[in-house]
Amino acid sequence: MYQIDSSGVAPSLPTPNPAATPGYFTGGNPATGTPATVLDADWFNSVMVELLNVVAAAGLTPTKGTNNQILAAINTLIGGSVxxxxxxxxxxxxxxxxxxxxxxxxxxxxxxxxxxxxxxxxxxxxxxxxxxxxxxxxxxxxxxxxxxxxxxxxxxxxxxxxxxxxxxxxxxxxxxxxxxxxxxxx
Structure with missing residues (x-):
C-alpha cells in the first residue's frame, strides 16, 4: 500500500464535493442512454486514505511495491486469525x-x-x-x-x-x- 505519488498529485487532501445520492458502479448502457460511472478524485482519495489509515493503525509504514500491507495490518490489529x-x-x-x-x-x-x-x-x-x-x-x-x-x-x-x-x-x-x-x- 502506498499513497499516490505520480505527476499531477495534490500536495494535500482536497476538500471533497458535497455528498450525493449513494449508488453503485455501472459500466453504463449505450442502448438505454445510461452513462458509465465516473470515478472521480474524491472517491479514489477516500479509498486510499481509508486503506492508509488501516496500515498506520497497525504501526506499519506504507511501502510502495509491498502489496500485502492491508492483510498484515488486519492481522496485527486483530491479533491474527482463528x-x-x-x-x-x-x-x-x-x-x-x-x-x-x-x-x-x-x-x-x-x-x-x-x-x-x-x-x-x-x-x-x-x-x-x-x-x-x-x-x-x-x-x-x-x-x-x-x-x-x-x-x-x-x-x-x-x-x-x-x-x-x-x-x-x-x-x-x-x-x-x-x-x-x-x-x-x-
Missing amino acids: TSSLGANGWRKLPDGSIEQWGTGTLPASGASTSNVAITFPIPFPNACFTVTGNPQRGANSVSGAQPSWGTTGAPTTTGFTANGDTLSSVTFNQTVPFSWRAIGK
Whole structure:
C-alpha cells in the first residue's frame, strides 16, 4: 500500500464535493442512454486514505511495491486469525494465542477401583496447558453403575495428560468408560 505519488498529485487532501445520492458502479448502457460511472478524485482519495489509515493503525509504514500491507495490518490489529481443526478430537487457536483442544477417550476395564489412560493432545501447546476437564459418559461397573469421578493423574503437559477415573469405593471398573475432555492453554 502506498499513497499516490505520480505527476499531477495534490500536495494535500482536497476538500471533497458535497455528498450525493449513494449508488453503485455501472459500466453504463449505450442502448438505454445510461452513462458509465465516473470515478472521480474524491472517491479514489477516500479509498486510499481509508486503506492508509488501516496500515498506520497497525504501526506499519506504507511501502510502495509491498502489496500485502492491508492483510498484515488486519492481522496485527486483530491479533491474527482463528485457525482450527474441527472434529471429534480437535483444536482452535484464538487471536490472543490461547488454544482450546477437545477430544474423547476411553478408560479401560481395569478390574480395580481406578482406571487410567494416557491422552495425547491433537497438537502440542507451545507454552503450557492450564487446565483439563472431562466427563465420563457411563458407569464404571455394569452391575452397580458406579459413576466414576474424573480427573487427571499429575499435571497436564504441553503434549497430553493421563485421565483418571475413580469409583471412590470398592466397586471395580468391569467395563470401559468413554469420556470427553477439554483442555485450555497457550
